[in-house]
Amino acid sequence: xxxxxIRETDIVSAANEGMDSFLSLxxxxxxxxxxxxxxxxxxxxxxxxxxxxxxxDILHEEVMDGGFVQLIHNGYGGFIFQNPFAKxxxxxxxxxxxxxxxxxxxxYFEHKDELEKDCTDEEFMALxxxxxxxxxxxxxxxxxxxxxxxxxxxxxxxxxxDFAKIER
Numbered sequence: 001x002x003x004x005x006i007r008e009t010d011i012v013s014a015a016n017e018g019m020d021s022f023l024s025l026x027x028x029x030x031x032x033x034x035x036x037x038x039x040x041x042x043x044x045x046x047x048x049x050x051x052x053x054x055x056x057d058i059l060h061e062e063v064m065d066g067g068f069v070q071l072i073h074n075g076y077g078g079f080i081f082q083n084p085f086a087k088x089x090x091x092x093x094x095x096x097x098x099x100x101x102x103x104x105x106x107x108y109f110e111h112k113d114e115l116e117k118d119c120t121d122e123e124f125m126a127l128x129x130x131x132x133x134x135x136x137x138x139x140x141x142x143x144x145x146x147x148x149x150x151x152x153x154x155x156x157x158x159x160x161x162d163f164a165k166i167e168r
Contacts, residue, residue: 056152058076067128
């Protein structure tokens with residue numbers, strides 16, 4: 001396992017800036033520990049909680065930017081829907097987010113071949129019209145994003161040693 005080390009002063013500073021900064025510090029530190037980007041080769045160097053936090057960061061960034069259609073088209077569908085991400089979210093106490101991911105999983109398996117194809121920008125934009133079933137999931141995520149991000153931040157704070165070694 002890679003050792004992720006974060007200075008306590010950095011954590012306090014990030015926490016004072018808010019939950020987004022707090023989580024960003026952990027996400028950046030975890031990514032930096034494996035060379036800047038998570039991939040199949042370096043994933044084994046992280047624990048389940050660290051991988052789940054990185055998965056939430058990807059889910060958050062992609063869905064807030066372009067919804068589940070974009071998340072899948074950009075190649076993250078397998079990582080989010082074919083791993084125990086939703087199960088771990090449930091264990092973390094985020095039942096509603098877990099249910100949302102499971103709902104997205106069903107749609108992913110139904111439409112993944114079409115959504116993962118290479119296409120032009122115009123064809124990509126047409127995917128949103130062709131797959132309106134994702135709209136409700138997108139809306140639900142956006143509506144609850146702040147609440148879920150806060151719950152994730154609280155989980156990280158309460159289990160901080162599962163995410164990083166704190167340097168005093």
